[in-house]
Amino acid sequence: VQAYLHNQKTADATGKCPLPCNISAVAVAKKYGEAPCHTATKEADGRCYEAVLWVMKEGIQKHPQWYRNLSRTSSFEDVQARLARDSKGACRNLHACPCQTARHGDDCWHAIQWVMNVGIRNHTKWYPDLNTTSTLQEVQARLHGDRHTKCQIPCKPAPWQIDGTSPEQFF
Numbered sequence: 001v002q003a004y005l006h007n008q009k010t011a012d013a014t015g016k017c018p019l020p021c022n023i024s025a026v027a028v029a030k031k032y033g034e035a036p037c038h039t040a041t042k043e044a045d046g047r048c049y050e051a052v053l054w055v056m057k058e059g060i061q062k063h064p065q066w067y068r069n070l071s072r073t074s075s076f077e078d079v080q081a082r083l084a085r086d087s088k089g090a091c092r093n094l095h096a097c098p099c100q101t102a103r104h105g106d107d108c109w110h111a112i113q114w115v116m117n118v119g120i121r122n123h124t125k126w127y128p129d130l131n132t133t134s135t136l137q138e139v140q141a142r143l144h145g146d147r148h149t150k151c152q153i154p155c156k157p158a159p160w161q162i163d164g165t166s167p168e169q170f171f
Contacts, residue, residue, distance in 0.1 A: 037097035039156055040080055047090035052079045075099065075155035099155040102140050108151040112139045 040048040056079055060067045070082060077096035084091045102108035116139055120127050130142055136154075143151040 037095045039077055039096045039099075040091065040094060045091075045094060048080065048083070048094050051083055051090040052076055055079050055083065075101065076157065077155050097153060100152040101155045101157075102136070102151060106150075108140060108143065108149060111143055111149045111151060112136055115139050115143065 038045075040052060042049045055067060055070070056072065056074070056076070060070055060072055060074075067079075067082060070079060077099050080091055080094065080096040083089050084093060084095050086092055102112055115127060115130070116132075116134070116136075120130050120132055120134070127142065130139060137157065140151050140154040143149045144153050
């Protein structure tokens with residue numbers, strides 16, 4: 001996010017935000033150019049949101065040649081990024097925000113585990129917005145704002161990945 005804001009120039013051509021130390025974040029933000037990133041939501045971007053869910057649920061299996069490099073385990077943002085390239089599609093030019101969900105064993109994963117198993121119970125004042133029922137993504141999103149961790153913005157799971165319900169219930 002900081003890299004994206006840095007690339008957004010003010011009237012005097014300076015960035016709105018200082019350049020972050022993470023060079024890869026700068027590269028990702030430049031890839032999106034001046035177009036703002038926004039991950040589709042059901043409320044704000046219904047057609048795009050439904051298109052992403054259809055690709056995740058059916059499209060990848062029915063038409064794998066259309067969705068190369070995607071799988072049923074691809075993130076919502078990865079699917080939206082692919083659909084944003086379709087000039088006539090429901091998600092055209094709606095670039096999903098860069099994200100990275102913590103992977104088992106990485107530094108962010110260990111930080112999340114510590115917060116969920118120790119931090120929330122022993123340091124409630126440090127995590128007033130979290131509790132013992134917080135999801136991995138909620139904890140990661142909170143840690144993303146903490147300068148002491150290496151957590152990026154978590155990717156948005158498909159609705160059926162959150163509660164284990166059937167994908168058919170969302171269409």
